[in-house]
Amino acid sequence: MLQVTHLNVVLDELVLAKNMSFTLEPGKVNVIIGPNGTGKSTLLKTLFGDIQAKSGEISFANQTLQRKQLSQWRKQFGYMPQDIRLDVELSVLEVVLLGQLNTLGFRLDDTVIEEALTALDKIGLLHLANRDVNKLSGGQCQMILFAQALMRKPKILMLDEPVSALDLHFQHVLLDHLDTQTKQQDWITVMVLHDLNLAAQYADNLLVLKDGQLIASGHPSDILNPALVKAVYNVDADVTKDASGVPFVRTIRRHTTTSTHVENTKQRVFNPTAEFLI
Numbered sequence: 001m002l003q004v005t006h007l008n009v010v011l012d013e014l015v016l017a018k019n020m021s022f023t024l025e026p027g028k029v030n031v032i033i034g035p036n037g038t039g040k041s042t043l044l045k046t047l048f049g050d051i052q053a054k055s056g057e058i059s060f061a062n063q064t065l066q067r068k069q070l071s072q073w074r075k076q077f078g079y080m081p082q083d084i085r086l087d088v089e090l091s092v093l094e095v096v097l098l099g100q101l102n103t104l105g106f107r108l109d110d111t112v113i114e115e116a117l118t119a120l121d122k123i124g125l126l127h128l129a130n131r132d133v134n135k136l137s138g139g140q141c142q143m144i145l146f147a148q149a150l151m152r153k154p155k156i157l158m159l160d161e162p163v164s165a166l167d168l169h170f171q172h173v174l175l176d177h178l179d180t181q182t183k184q185q186d187w188i189t190v191m192v193l194h195d196l197n198l199a200a201q202y203a204d205n206l207l208v209l210k211d212g213q214l215i216a217s218g219h220p221s222d223i224l225n226p227a228l229v230k231a232v233y234n235v236d237a238d239v240t241k242d243a244s245g246v247p248f249v250r251t252i253r254r255h256t257t258t259s260t261h262v263e264n265t266k267q268r269v270f271n272p273t274a275e276f277l278i
């Protein structure tokens with residue numbers, strides 16, 4: 001289990017995690033949702049050790065995240081960040097192989113190459129293996145980075161908006177593959193998604209962030225409802241369930257706009273004389 005306890009993150013006086021506690025279990029797909037700028041990427045970077053928390057504890061398998069053992073900590077992670085630009089002169093196969101950088105030697109083992117080719121085949125991109133990555137489309141880059149993250153064989157796999165550049169077909173290819181691998185390999189998978197209906201279909205556990213706070217968590221069918229959508233996004237929505245109980249969110253167009261998001265951001269400024277302003 002990955003355990004987060006009383007996590008507080010403050011960057012440039014902005015409160016990005018406020019007394020956050022949660023547990024992520026192996027074999028489960030955890031999906032983080034929430035408005036722009038609410039701290040979703042910051043939370044992933046904090047779990048990875050890229051951003052230092054103000055206070056709180058992050059632990060996994062009897063190990064607690066500590067600055068002095070960062071490289072050891074990170075070996076357990078596969079991390080696919082939000083930025084999908086690949087401005088390097090490498091082939092697709094080479095980029096996928098970089099997922100195994102920790103174990104690669106001077107001579108490449110045939111089985112490692114075979115594994116990388118199989119990873120590409122499974123996501124339908126074997127035909128790109130010899131292409132230059134810097135000549136790929138944004139969506140193709142995103143899929144290649146996904147294959148690279150899988151090659152790491154992580155215990156904890158983190159993906160930041162992994163389907164943001166993908167068409168409908170590849171959204172489901174990536175998410176189906178992710179779901180299958182998570183369950184087969186007993187990974188802890190945690191990803192950020194903006195599409196509530198994809199989140200509803202693929203999450204075993206939904207973490208709902210707003211203004212740096214975890215305001216709800218649980219199975220989508222238990223927590224996704226019109227009141228939550230309104231509270232988080234200030235958008236009206238109908239939420240129905242299909243035959244298997246998966247929620248479907250239909251948003252309702254509104255004809256006026258409000259500045260609620262801007263107001264919320266103002267309230268999050270950290271005051272060093274008080275614990276938190278909110």
Ligand SMILES: Nc1ncnc2c1ncn2[C@@H]1O[C@H](COP(=O)(O)OP(=O)(O)OP(=O)(O)O)[C@@H](O)[C@H]1O
Nearest residue numbers: 011012014016034035036037038039040041042043
């Ligand atoms: N290193 C940093 N120093 C200062 N502020 C930061 C830093 N990283 C992020 N921020 C700020 O923290 C806020 C939250 O950023 P973050 O990327 O975590 O949001 P997010 O929820 O992932 O947003 P989005 O959905 O738009 O990707 C933003 O206002 C951002 O500018």
